[in-house]
Amino acid sequence: MKPEQIASIAHLARLAMDEAEIPRYQESLTSILSFVGDLERAQTEDVAPMAHPLPGLVQRLRADVATETDAHELYQANAPQVAASLYLVPKVIE
Amino acid sequence: MKLYTQSLAQLAAGLKAREFSSVELTRMLLARIEAHQPQLNALISVTGTAAMQAAAVADGLLARGGAGALMGIPMVHKDIFCTEGVRTTCASRMLDNFVAPYDATVVAKLKAEGMIMLGKANMDEFAMGSSNETSYFGPVRNPWNPQLVPGGSSGGSAAVVAARLAPLATATDTGGSIRQPAALCGITGLKPTYGRVSRYGMIAFASSLDQGGTLTASAEDAALVLRAMAGFDPRDSTSVDKPVPDYVAGLEQPLAGLKIGLLKEFFEKGLDPANERCVRAALAVYEKLGAKLIEVSLPNLGLSVPAYYVVAPAECSSNLARFDGVRFGHRAKDPKDLMDLYKRSRGEGFGAEVKRRIMTGTYVLSAGYYDAFYIKAQKVRRLIANEFDQAFRQVDVVMGPTTPTVAFALGSKTSDPITMYLNDIYTIGANLAGLPAMSIPCGLVQNLPVGLQIIGRHFAEERLLSAAHAYQRETDWHTRVPPGYE
Numbered sequence: 001m002k003p004e005q006i007a008s009i010a011h012l013a014r015l016a017m018d019e020a021e022i023p024r025y026q027e028s029l030t031s032i033l034s035f036v037g038d039l040e041r042a043q044t045e046d047v048a049p050m051a052h053p054l055p056g057l058v059q060r061l062r063a064d065v066a067t068e069t070d071a072h073e074l075y076q077a078n079a080p081q082v083a084a085s086l087y088l089v090p091k092v093i094e
Numbered sequence: 095m096k097l098y099t100q101s102l103a104q105l106a107a108g109l110k111a112r113e114f115s116s117v118e119l120t121r122m123l124l125a126r127i128e129a130h131q132p133q134l135n136a137l138i139s140v141t142g143t144a145a146m147q148a149a150a151v152a153d154g155l156l157a158r159g160g161a162g163a164l165m166g167i168p169m170v171h172k173d174i175f176c177t178e179g180v181r182t183t184c185a186s187r188m189l190d191n192f193v194a195p196y197d198a199t200v201v202a203k204l205k206a207e208g209m210i211m212l213g214k215a216n217m218d219e220f221a222m223g224s225s226n227e228t229s230y231f232g233p234v235r236n237p238w239n240p241q242l243v244p245g246g247s248s249g250g251s252a253a254v255v256a257a258r259l260a261p262l263a264t265a266t267d268t269g270g271s272i273r274q275p276a277a278l279c280g281i282t283g284l285k286p287t288y289g290r291v292s293r294y295g296m297i298a299f300a301s302s303l304d305q306g307g308t309l310t311a312s313a314e315d316a317a318l319v320l321r322a323m324a325g326f327d328p329r330d331s332t333s334v335d336k337p338v339p340d341y342v343a344g345l346e347q348p349l350a351g352l353k354i355g356l357l358k359e360f361f362e363k364g365l366d367p368a369n370e371r372c373v374r375a376a377l378a379v380y381e382k383l384g385a386k387l388i389e390v391s392l393p394n395l396g397l398s399v400p401a402y403y404v405v406a407p408a409e410c411s412s413n414l415a416r417f418d419g420v421r422f423g424h425r426a427k428d429p430k431d432l433m434d435l436y437k438r439s440r441g442e443g444f445g446a447e448v449k450r451r452i453m454t455g456t457y458v459l460s461a462g463y464y465d466a467f468y469i470k471a472q473k474v475r476r477l478i479a480n481e482f483d484q485a486f487r488q489v490d491v492v493m494g495p496t497t498p499t500v501a502f503a504l505g506s507k508t509s510d511p512i513t514m515y516l517n518d519i520y521t522i523g524a525n526l527a528g529l530p531a532m533s534i535p536c537g538l539v540q541n542l543p544v545g546l547q548i549i550g551r552h553f554a555e556e557r558l559l560s561a562a563h564a565y566q567r568e569t570d571w572h573t574r575v576p577p578g579y580e
Contacts, residue, residue, distance in 0.1 A: 016441030049472030053528025
């Protein structure tokens, strides 16, 4: 892993990172990726990827009807900045 | 017998017979927490006032009779479960000030049973860790020796139960986070089958692996709690719609003829010889009770840790994308634009291990690496699950060690993530395959606990609990209390 790659992953993951922090992540991500590189050893031809641990179980869908009542005041009590029931963020459109 | 060392069934009987009240019991345990918290750092929040009020209500219901099996008994929730009106931090700066607007299903169910929440247990940040050292609120210490880790990620929950500050703590297990701390703290940990216990309101780490469960002194206690905690929840789309058996009634299933698989790979290099001796002695007890030991092999089990450290970070990077500094959680000061708001809020709010996993996950899911890492890991996951399937055609349960060693020193494994990850080498397989698994105490090495792991078929919690219970009727390891907490 090169420092530029670490900076690029941090950007994709939306994580602010100081220059000074990069070597630490460079070292640990390099060792993690080399460790998981062991997976190459496994014979996986004709093996289907497994996303869910229970055989035959499909994700349930529910009927398309409203079940939640409006509780925005309760939920927005945890928001860092709110005005007129809206979440505030820095200006996006000039 | 002191109240704080009594089993849940004994406490329930005492409360029903009005030998003591829930208020007395709650006050006594809150005093124990106050006395031992400075040493252990096992809790992030203590909710004493609410607990005393709830205990008074429980006493009223108990006096009228007809109360359920857990009415008026105090407990602690891992701080990963949302608790309405109570701070829920997931041991992260990101959620330092988050007050959950609703109860997790697990919390609601135990509340409905009349259990009294004493507080919220410390843990590894977002449940990512095997030593409880990644908590924003500082490490938890092992009650058996304060220089050692309690294990993780449910280290606070395990320390609470081991130190007898509460007879039950809830916990979660993504790669061993219930079983490993149970082993290192000398208590009983149960990770149910994936989908058996609702994940609603349980802050998500890796959604195809996460499962809520229990930390208690004994299997009998675990059975009582699982009966109340398990069951279908329409609010969790992976919750399984299957009736909940009476785990307590199932405890006395006979052991004779039980076929126990000894996983060859569990006894190979890396296992401390002293731990191995304790595990083998436990297996001899099972043989004496009429079980049959059969060696089984899972050739790809050695790849479970690498497969896990692709799948879990991938899911974590996706799940933790919700923390954006906008709707809840930490927000950076004076952001210059929206991107700066996202990046700095997340950069400041998450600790180093969480960031490391988010970045690993982001990398393995990115274009060009997705097939080589993520799809490959999912294929290996299936290989391992298939091998467990094969093994369960020959045997009823699989047994082996929970951890390679006893508890290790604080700070001894924090510099190298791989050394820390390898701690979960025996536990991760059950998560990849979604199987129920337990850890029960089976000995002491230099006065530190050793855990025996029992893994079963999907939804075979009854079988696991009865096997654990049979062993606990023959031995007293689960009754050992760390020195200074007797």
